[in-house]
Structure formats: structure tokens, C-alpha cells
Amino acid sequence: MNYGFNISMRHSRNEILELGKLLLKTNEFQAIEVTYSEHMRHIDTTSYNQAIFELVDMYKTKVLVHISDFNLSEENIILQNAILDEFENCCKYIKAFNGHEIIMHCGSRKLMHISIRHKDGSRQTHTEVYEKMWKLSVETMKKACQIAAKYNILVYTENLTDNMLIQNAEQLQRYIRDVDEKNLYIVYDTGHGYLTSHNVSDEILKCNKWLRHLHLHDNHGSKDEHLAVGAGTIDWRSFCKALKDVNYQGICMMELYHSTYDELVKSKEILMRYL
Secondary structure (H helix, E strand, O other): OEEEEEEOOOOOHHHHHHHHHHHHOOOOOOEEEEEOOOOOOOOOOHHHHHHHHHHHHHHOOEEEEEEOOOOOOOOOHHHHHHHHHHHHHHHHHHHOOOOOEEEEOOOEOOOOOOOOEOOOOOEOOHHHHHHHHHHHHHHHHHHHHHHHHHOOOEEEEEOOOOOEOOOOHHHHHHHHHHHOOOOEEEEEEHHHHHHHOOOHHHHHHHHHHHEEEEEEOEOOOOOOOOEOOOOOOOOHHHHHHHHHHOOOOOEEEEOOOOOOHHHHHHHHHHHHHHO
16 A cells, blocks of 8 residues: 655645655655645745655655646636636646646535526526536536546546535546546545545445545544544544455545644554554
């Protein structure tokens, strides 16, 4: 089993390089997941990107990219095309790190710009609006996957919380089938899953053949805390048994709020105890 950790924009350049020396140089962890934050007017990514390049150059580590904040259920065609253009920029970004896996969220179910009404003027039901948002997201994701295929990139989408389209494994399966592109797979997020179902083990079993990646973090069942494994109330023993039952062969990616050496090592130790 290979292990990885996320590097957020909250990490300083020195913190990034120190984590690399302690965890990647020793091969205790084999992969990192970085955040795509290019072209944000208030963020300078220069130092962050330079540090990631140094890690890749020194340790030949595997890099995955998380591009999370686009609303794929956007109904404005101009904005949809802009999202797809920026997604293609992300494809070029990850290839610079010799990577070929992008994590992208499916979109919101609450951000319609214009209320949807029937021809008689009556409002559509919540279910009808949800299905409309679903269809828009599927359309955009399909186009994104086709763009990614040109760069030999796999796309992963995850279960989310609150007002997002996908919140559980059954919805993930439906989404994968509806998009119907061979390079789209599931990343299952334990913290999100625990908030919405409280049974992440059953959820893993439902992900079936499409499970390719994991976001691992803990919470206490009430808010998305992104704690280290074992710091909340998720049943990790049961979760790891489910991973073995489905013969999971992907990366165990720690997605903590602010990854530190101690939290990452402890998280891995707990997982290895049960795996």
C-alpha cells in the first residue's frame, strides 16, 4: 500500500521542503496531492510551485492535483467554457510535474442563477431542480474528461457534503455511469462520508470497481474538521477491513487541514495497524 499527503496553500515553502525531507526522502510516503490555485487574483503561487518542483526533482515523488472550487453545474455557457479552459490549464500544470491524475468536484445543487419554472409559471420541485443541476454537471464533466484524455490524464471525483450534488457512494456510481467516460473514477473522502452516512465502511463496498483514490481524514460527525486519522470518531478498523474486502490498490492520501510530520506519521501507523 502506498501513502501520500496533501500540501495546501497554507504551507510555507520551508514547511513543504521539510516535509519532503522527512517523509519523501525516506520513502515513508510516496505521493503528494497539491492544490491548483493558478490565476487567482489574490494568491501568489510562485513560492508554492517552486517548492513542489523541488520535491519532484529531489525525490521523484508522484504528484496528484486537486482542483476543487469550480461549479460544474454552471448553466451559463460562457462560464462553463471558461471552466473547461481553466481545467485544460490544470492538465498542462500537472504534466509539468509528470503527473496524470486530477481530482475535481462535481458542482453545486444550489447555485442556479435563474429560478427554473414550468411553462405555466409554477416553480419546479427540489427534485426537478436537482436533476437539472445533475444534467449540467454531467455534461461539463464529460467534456472535461475528454480534454483530460488528450493529455493521458485520469479524473477523480469525490463525495462531498452540504449543498453539493454528490454526497454518497450510490450517487458517485450513478455519476460515473452517466458521464460514461473511461478515464473518470471515484475518490472516496472518509471525512465527508462520515458526515453524511456515518458508515464509511459500507460506502467503500458500494464504490466497487470505480474506486481509485482515497482522501483520508477524521472528524467527530458534526463538522468537516480534516483531522488526523484517529483524532475523531471514525471506525478505522472497520474501514480498513472494507478496503481489504475490495482489494484497494490505490494511494492512501492523508488530506489534513494542515499536514504536519507528527500527524501524518501517526495517521499512517493507525492505518498500517489494521491493513
